[in-house]
Amino acid sequence: MPDPRFFQTLSPLTVAALAEHIGGEVVRGGDVVISAVAPLSSADRGAIAFLGDRKFAAALAETKAGCVIVPSSAVDAAPADAAVIVSGEAQAAWARASALLHRPVRLDRAISAAEAAEDDTVVIEPGVILGEGVRIGRGSRIGANTVIGPGVQIGRDCLISPGVTVGFALLGDRVKLLAGARIGEAGFGAAGSKAGPVDIPQLGRVILQDGVTVGANSCIDRGAYDDTVIGENTKIDNLVMIGHNCVIGRNNLMAAHTGISGSVTSGDNCIFGGRAGVGDHITIGEGARVAAGGGVLADVPPGEIWSGYPAKPLRQFLRETVWLSKQASQKKGAKESKE
Incomplete structure (x- = not known):
């Protein structure tokens, strides 16, 4: 069930x-009563x-x-004790059901600093706006014109800079959010349908642990x-994008323009150089590094350094780069000798 601090469950x-x-x-x-949406793996009665893909059979x-x-x-593959709806656009239908059963808690009323x-x-x-249910720990500072959405919990000794928005999120102690950071916006998800793409409601949260x-x-x-x-203690640079459902380990470093x-x-x-990019549903092993500009399209084993696009182990990338350079030089030399 979605967190009731952030999502209202409807009738x-x-x-x-x-x-x-x-x-x-x-x-x-048809007479079974449904009160929530959930993935196959965690759904209850x-x-x-x-089912959106055969791999989840x-x-x-x-x-x-x-x-x-x-x-x-x-x-025929559905459990015998489950109600069944047939649809040629199952994920889009599930998204529509989600919108009927759950609604994000809106910032309809602001509370005072003393309440939070x-x-x-x-x-x-x-200029700070605080939604209902916001709690802010001892020693924290909230910068001018920042908006903290309903239900957000902020730990102790945090620094939230001006112009930040935080929603659907739980923050630990000593978290720093620099100016203009956007925490907890809806992740990008759309399901195909005959009428065009359907937004998939995003019912999860963001959790920033201590020292982020x-x-x-x-x-x-x-x-x-x-x-x-x-x-x-993960440190994220300016202009970094982290998509929904990511689980980033401790002590990670992400340079500017990294996209996850x-x-x-x-x-x-783990360390991600500037403008590194990682494709969806990929695992980056402990202590691994992605060089600046690397585009990761496969799992990276622990401790390895990957570079290039598509990214590959650094030594392999360097060998291939040297070989390609030699091939180009030889062709250029052959052409010049003919002339």
Whole structure:
């Protein structure tokens, strides 16, 4: 179930009512009542899940979901005790169901600094807006014109610079967010449908552990359902983008213009050079390094240094670069000798 500090759960609906609204045909269980959405792996009897790819067939067979949305070819694979909705656009249908069952808590009312602060050591600069349920730990400072969304928890001795927005997030102690940082915006997710792409509601959070620093104008998206997590003492430069569902280890360093796609996992003590990019669902092993400008499209083993595009182990990249340079020189020399 999404965190109630950040998401309101709306009235439950029967499977038949959901199918009518989201576009689908009920195969069985139309009277089953559904109150939440969830992935196949974590859904319970009150939740609706979906099968969007054959590679998750095993998860479909084992799911505890009360209802599943599947293509017609997968009806027989659905658990016998689950209600079933058939749809040719299962993920888009699930996204529509999500919007019917959950709603982000909006910043409809601001609270005072006295309501949010742990004690009088908290400094709130002019123009700050604090949503309901915000809590700010001792010794923290919130910069001018910053907006802290409903339910956000900020630890002790944090420094939030001017012009920052924080929502759907839990911050540990000694966290620093530099000017213009955007924490907890919706992750990028869209499902195809006959009517065009459908936004997938993002129902997760951002968790910044103790000692994290986020540079100016950097963005960290909240999870689609699970959390985006930044490990202790990780330091993020200006203009860095971290997508939804990423789990970044402790003591990572990310230079400016690094881009981390959704659902990436990095171990502890990893380093990303400037303008490094990592594709989605990739694992970066503990102590690994991605050189500046590297484009990672495969898992990086622990302790290795990768470079180039597509990125590969540094020695391999250098050997190939030298070979290519020699080939180019030889061709140039042959051409000049003919002339």
